[in-house]
Amino acid sequence: MNSLLEHYQNMLRIRRVEEAIAARYSEQQMRCPTHLSIGQEAAAVGVSASLTVKDKAYSSHRAHAHYLAKGGSLDALIAELYGKQTGCTGGRGGSMHLTDLSAGFVASTAIVGNSIPLAVGNALHQQVQKLDEISVTYFGEGATEEGAFYESANFAALRKLPVLFVCENNRYSVYSPLSVRQPESRSIVALANAIGLNAIEVDGNDVEQVAAATAELVKGIRNGDGPALIECHTYRHREHCGPNFDDDLGYRPEDEVAHWLARDPVTLLQQKLLDLGASAQQLEALDGKIGSEIANAFELAQVADFPNPDDNERFVYAE
Amino acid sequence: MQSNQTTTFAEQINQAQHQAMQDDPAMLAFGLGISDPKGIFGTTTGLAESFGHERVFDMPTAENGMTGIGIGAALAGSRVLMTHQRLDFFLLAMDQLVNNAAKWHYMFNGQMKVPLTIRLIIGRGWGQGPTHAQNLQSWFAHIPGLKVITPSKTDAVAAQLYSAIMDDSPVIFIEHRWLHQQQCETSQIKPLTLRPEPxxxxxxxxxxxxxxxxxxxxxxxxxxxxxxxxxxxxxxxxxxxxxxxxxxxxxxxxxxxxxxxxxxxxxxxxxxxxxxxxxxxxxxxxxxxxxxxxxxxxxxxxxxxxxxxxxxxxxxxxxxxxxxxxxxxxxxxxxQDADEHHSTRPHDVPGEWFKGPF
Incomplete structure (x- = not known):
């Protein structure tokens, strides 16, 4: 029950952060492309439960959940969306280039699949330097169509590197369904196993399943057994990029949308906690606390200074 | 050492790598063929034997992924040198080079560095043809965040490569294949630690x-x-x-x-x-x-x-x-007819030493 409550708190926090961004996005002060994680929180939280602050995580364009679940600063995230000096990259990178080195969240990048080799390179460094830590790379199922995925998985398997591949399969690459991108018989897990990753798939909306499977895989990785992959089947609730719902466009079948919305990971976990005896007041109190933290982060971001364009030529090269 | 001893461009490149591997225990060197019997025209011969196959290794045929792996290792604290026997193959790695290596220090506001050097060899002659002889130096020079070094003389090439490897920014190091046998006296070699003249x-x-x-x-x-x-x-x-x-x-x-x-x-x-x-x-x-x-x-x-x-x-x-x-x-x-080739050797080789194939 305690670990479930912790998962719930972490997932609800991500959900409320994303909802707050969505609610304020139309004010046009967060002026960068933003990919919300609503509906996909369980994967990030379930995976992070097996990681320590020393472990290093990389992610893709849809990174808010991974960043927050790894312990990335909320204040620095919101300030980054507002393009402020106090943002995690001082306004250089925006929503798609997050970092918090103190939390072991190295970076997210915007190009599909291109942070996967970076995480594998991080694992190479960890192996050669004999560090007691592992690497994690988050990506979507679209990235498994990129060469970078195969090249990275191959090398990780070849050298038995300490890296966990986390594939969130939300079935769509922007508006393109799996059916136009991968053969119907494709199993990402079978593919990964054939390359040499220890791969399993789970219900990505069930945080307990994600956490249990990750714990097992990470144990093997820390033990020197080589790289692993977890495929989390999940669904994004809103548009690919931006704050809105877009199912009026009709690109996803109505029954599919209804199926997945009924299996919302946060609601599922809330129900489970209530069934296990948690009180509604307890959960509301949690929500209230999260709400104040988020309100504070937005307030700080809005009053923070913009970065100075006089510094635009800094950091082109290392000094 | 006698002043009339000679050394070649390829030997100097080899020596610079040996010294850098020795000076930085966190340095990695990899590339297709780097530890094979030919050792990239002799430029990497002996490296794996001296520093071990964990730090010096031949790699999968995966230019883009391996470049990203080099960048990731560099970001984590390794110092990385990659070598490609022909520049043309490295074109597969433009995403990693341009979107990650070149931008990283800037887009993360100076919080991380990419000490990565990429040696690219340009072919010429003996039928190298459309995809084995391209010098795309101006492409790389166009990208903010990349440094581009184009050595030409044996006396300075070791210092130039050593300085590139020790640089904390990504460096593209372009070697012309016809320079590898160029000789000079060892007494003329610039010290490795001397900052090379641009x-x-x-x-x-x-x-x-x-x-x-x-x-x-x-x-x-x-x-x-x-x-x-x-x-x-x-x-x-x-x-x-x-x-x-x-x-x-x-x-x-x-x-x-x-x-x-x-x-x-x-x-x-x-x-x-x-x-x-x-x-x-x-x-x-x-x-x-x-x-x-x-x-x-x-x-x-x-x-x-x-x-x-x-x-x-x-x-x-x-x-x-x-x-x-x-x-x-x-x-x-x-x-008067400068386009005519006057030498006794064929125009498509740099000297008698070159017998092909690449």
């Missing part, structure tokens, strides 16, 4: 400024000797680092001579030569006595057949001819 003045002169890089430096120096015989005192400069802010000696030279020819070892249009001429024109317009000129490769791919490549690469004679014509001076009969 522009090297190889010959001073009062009448004409000739700027070149990579293999064209060698042709330019031969041309300068011919021009001297014809009464023209040419100054020969090498832009070893492709960074206009470092090209002050070029601007000073043009201010002195008022005349400029840039000899490029790549295609002529949108080239480094174009950038040098732009930079000179912006800074020294009033001092120019005539329009600056450039001489580079034609704007079509290198064909393969020996019958098609005779006029593809400018030679010392074509440089001499270009200078003489711009001065409206009469050409001696020996170089």
């Amino acid at each position: 522009v090297r003045v190889h010959k001073t002169g009062a009448d004409y400024t000739i700027v070149a890089n990579s293999y064209m430096v060698l042709e330019s120096l031969i041309a300068a000797r011919k021009l001297a015989e014809l009464g023209i005192d040419a100054e020969v400069l090498e832009t070893a680092e492709l960074e206009p802010a470092c090209w002050q000696p070029v601007y000073q030279s043009v201010a002195k001579t008022g005349r400029l020819l840039v000899c490029d070892s790549a295609h002529t249009s949108f080239s480094v030569a174009a950038e040098i001429i732009s930079s000179v024109t912006e800074r020294c317009f009033g001092q120019l006595k005539q329009a600056p000129l450039r001489l580079g490769l034609p704007d079509y791919p290198e064909p393969t057949s020996i019958a098609l490549t005779k006029h593809f690469y400018p030679s010392a004679d074509s440089i001499t001819k270009k200078v003489m014509m711009s001065l409206q001076r009469e050409l001696p009969a020996s170089i």
Whole structure:
């Protein structure tokens, strides 16, 4: 029950952060492309439960959940969306280039699949330097169509590197369904196993399943057994990029949308906690606390200074 | 060590890597063929034996992924050197190079560094053809965040490579295949720790400024000797680092001579030569006595057949001819047809030592 409550708190926090961004996005002060994680929180939280602050995580364009679940600063995230000096990259990178080195969240990048080799390179460094830590790379199922995925998985398997591949399969690459991108018989897990990753798939909306499977895989990785992959089947609730719902466009079948919305990971976990005896007041109190933290982060971001364009030529090269 | 001992460009590249691996225990070196029996034309021979196969390793045929892995290791604290036997194969890695390596330090606001050097070898002759002979130096130089070094002489190449490896920014290091056997006396070798000059003045002169890089430096120096015989005192400069802010000696030279020819070892249009001429024109317009000129490769791919490549690469004679014509001076009969190849050896090899295939 305690670990479930912790998962719930972490997932609800991500959900409320994303909802707050969505609610304020139309004010046009967060002026960068933003990919919300609503509906996909369980994967990030379930995976992070097996990681320590020393472990290093990389992610893709849809990174808010991974960043927050790894312990990335909320204040620095919101300030980054507002393009402020106090943002995690001082306004250089925006929503798609997050970092918090103190939390072991190295970076997210915007190009599909291109942070996967970076995480594998991080694992190479960890192996050669004999560090007691592992690497994690988050990506979507679209990235498994990129060469970078195969090249990275191959090398990780070849050298038995300490890296966990986390594939969130939300079935769509922007508006393109799996059916136009991968053969119907494709199993990402079978593919990964054939390359040499220890791969399993789970219900990505069930945080307990994600956490249990990750714990097992990470144990093997820390033990020197080589790289692993977890495929989390999940669904994004809103548009690919931006704050809105877009199912009026009709690109996803109505029954599919209804199926997945009924299996919302946060609601599922809330129900489970209530069934296990948690009180509604307890959960509301949690929500209230999260709400104040988020309100504070937005307030700080809005009053923070913009970065100075006089510094635009800094950091082109290392000094 | 006797002063008349000689060493080659390839040996110097090899020595720089040995020293760097020794000086930084966190350095990794990898590339296709790096530890095979031929050792990238001898430039990596002995590295794996000296430093172990964990730090020096042959790799999967995966240029883009392995470049990203190099970047990830560099970000984590390794110092990384990658080698490609031909630049053309490295084109598969443009995403990792341009979107990650070049941008990282900037887009994460200086919080992380990418100490990564990439050696790229340019082929020429013996039918290297359309996809084994491209010098795309100006592509790389166009990207903010990348440094580009184009060595040409044996005396400085070790210091240039060592400095590139020890740089905390990503560096593209472009070696022309025809330079690997170039010799010089060991006594002339620049110390590894000496900061290499971005522009090297190889010959001073009062009448004409000739700027070149990579293999064209060698042709330019031969041309300068011919021009001297014809009464023209040419100054020969090498832009070893492709960074206009470092090209002050070029601007000073043009201010002195008022005349400029840039000899490029790549295609002529949108080239480094174009950038040098732009930079000179912006800074020294009033001092120019005539329009600056450039001489580079034609704007079509290198064909393969020996019958098609005779006029593809400018030679010392074509440089001499270009200078003489711009001065409206009469050409001696020996170089009137500068495009004809006069040497006894075939035009598609750098010397008797080269027997192919690449």
